[in-house]
Amino acid sequence: MALEDLHNLNFYIAGAGISGIAIAKLLKKNNINVFLIEDKIISESTKKQLQELNISFEDSFQDTTKLIKNCHILIISPGILLSNPLILACKSNNIPVISEIEAASWFISKECNILGITGTNGKSTTTNYLSQLLQKKFKPIACGNIGLSLSEAILNNSNTDTYVIELSSYQLETTLTLNPICSIFLNIQNDHLQRYETIYEYLKAKWRLVLLTSDNGFVIIEKTVLKLALFYGLSLPKAKIIVIDEEKNQNFDKNKLNINYSRFYSSKILPISIYKELKNLDIYSLLLPDQYFTVYSKYCDNNSSQIEYYFENQKISWSIKKACLPGKHNMYNILAASLCAFFLGLSENDIVKQWEESLTNYQHLPHRLEKINANFSFYNDENNNSKNLLIINDSKATNVESTLVALKSFNSPIRLLIGGEPKGDSYLPLTEFLGNNVVKIYPFGQAASKIVSELKDYKKYIANTSDKLIIAANLALKEALDEEIILLSPACSSFDEFKNFEQRGNFFRNWALSHLRG
Known part of the structure; x- marks a missing residue:
């Protein structure tokens, strides 16, 4: 406008x-x-x-x-x-x-890069990582749903040439003309179903970002998200699609397909006869050969990664010995950010250097798998017993899926603090970790009784319920053994006890630091 x-x-x-x-x-x-x-x-x-x-x-x-x-x-x-x-x-x-x-975007200079990031989990991590990575070439600012509004970013950062915008489905519902040069769609999980009746409605809200992407831009998307979008018959963008996949099909050649694409690409909507068969089709057979390419990723248990793709007939490989952020989910987050940076002109050397734990200068995001101290450290419980522990603040994990992601990130025994205001999620998926890397769960807040009820068949792994986070934290610290992790990954919103997840995370961090042996 x-x-x-x-x-x-x-x-x-x-x-x-x-x-x-x-x-x-x-x-x-x-x-x-x-x-x-x-x-x-x-x-x-x-x-x-x-x-x-x-x-x-x-x-x-x-x-x-x-x-x-x-x-x-x-x-x-x-x-x-x-x-x-x-x-x-x-x-x-x-x-x-x-x-x-939408309104704020009208005031962004046409010379600036606009980068949009959405998904159920990992948005803030990816936004934070990408904005720091781009500092090697641009003057970026992370804003949007990450905490700093886009309007405030425009008001107070006149030197910015790149806006890295985290976007929730709520924000995208009424965003009409934002025109990012790059969009990232990380993943899709059951979340916010108190607002959306089905995952289709939730996906459709987020898919708006894909369709808003500049025609000469690119969309970075995880394969399962694209498959779901095609299954529901959602429109495809004109932008280049970069698919992140972990299963490399050695026999697939996108240039040897014999599909009449014109029958559905004129409208960008797949006909019913096509997308009804998607469960039995490889999605690559439904994309124009020159519209996409695939990036293959392989995650290893030692937190290393192997990345491979072809760009302009050149094979590109990135080998990461140990990532600066743990877990397979973070490989996807970092990879999406790195691909965006690569296509904006960053060198492969700068990208790999930031990814490697031993070389990076990346500053971790507060409240998302945030180590209170860099490594295992000694903490004193209320009886003045000293224990060598790793305490982690994952207050931003406000749904069960986020908590599952956290549990997959560590191999050491975990004492898990979960609770707060329930969002309607089932806690049963947590049971796959009980007796494996989760030693005990410490339920707290309004959700405590629901957690205990759902996990009643696993009583030996469930501590007594606590009204407040601090009570659960003190109990976990009292019972913890050396070389264990105390993890706050609540799987709930914070509104029963705290104003937001930031306040909850700050409270937990201060609690942990107060027990750190001086």
């Missing part, structure tokens, strides 16, 4: 959170009419901030008549459901409803 067209419009912003206030500031700075609304009571400190910025606002707002009469475009915070009465009123009166990401 041309910025000069905005000055005669009234923008209403629903939600007085971080992104709502940031986009209000960005619009106000550009002399655009802004009115902020909130259905709850706005805190006094936030009111004061808005008054100082000369931004008009109204809290406890429910007046659809006033909204329809005065609003030309409604910007919504990601937590607001599309079934909200205010949004439904706007849609029925042809008032556009957009995200903060």
